[in-house]
Amino acid sequence: MSATALSLQYSDMNKIEHIGIAVNDIETAGALYEKLLNTAVYKIEDVPSEGVRTAFLQSGPNKVELLQATAEDSPIAKFISKKGEGIHHIAFEVDDIKAEMARLKNEGFVLLNEEAKPGADNKLVCFVHPKSANGVLIELCQER
Numbered sequence: 001m002s003a004t005a006l007s008l009q010y011s012d013m014n015k016i017e018h019i020g021i022a023v024n025d026i027e028t029a030g031a032l033y034e035k036l037l038n039t040a041v042y043k044i045e046d047v048p049s050e051g052v053r054t055a056f057l058q059s060g061p062n063k064v065e066l067l068q069a070t071a072e073d074s075p076i077a078k079f080i081s082k083k084g085e086g087i088h089h090i091a092f093e094v095d096d097i098k099a100e101m102a103r104l105k106n107e108g109f110v111l112l113n114e115e116a117k118p119g120a121d122n123k124l125v126c127f128v129h130p131k132s133a134n135g136v137l138i139e140l141c142q143e144r
Helices: 003-009 026-037 075-083 097-106
Strands: 013-023 041-047 052-059 062-069 086-094 117-119 123-128 138-143
Touching: 013 026, 013 075, 013 138, 026 041, 026 052, 026 062, 062 075, 075 086, 097 123, 097 138
Parallel strands: 013 062, 086 138
Antiparallel strands: 013 086, 041 052, 052 062, 117 123, 123 138
8 A cells, every 4th residue: 555545544534524516696506406405505604705605505414515706806706707607616524624734735735725714604614726636626624
């Protein structure tokens, strides 16, 4: 077994916490995903620091976060203008976000923020640059 494979076994990433989907209209998308997943949106919340409104749905152990831009210069607005609606990020639950950030930096990953910051759904969050992860935006999430 390679050293990389061995280190992955001891990762602090516990599970996929949610999948984030960029949408133009959270109400329309929420209604669509309620039908698709046969469950209700359980929380809608604004995250002003990110210029986004979020809606969460849960189906079994899986969560989906819908993201609508609330500002024209927000990351979600830029994402949708470039790529259209669709999967924006994959979020992983971690026990110790600061330790996981340090581990990833040590492994050569580029973090989009130097400190964990408050995010939606009562989480501390940090993002890994997509160029460091084969084009996928990764979010680390820790309960506050």
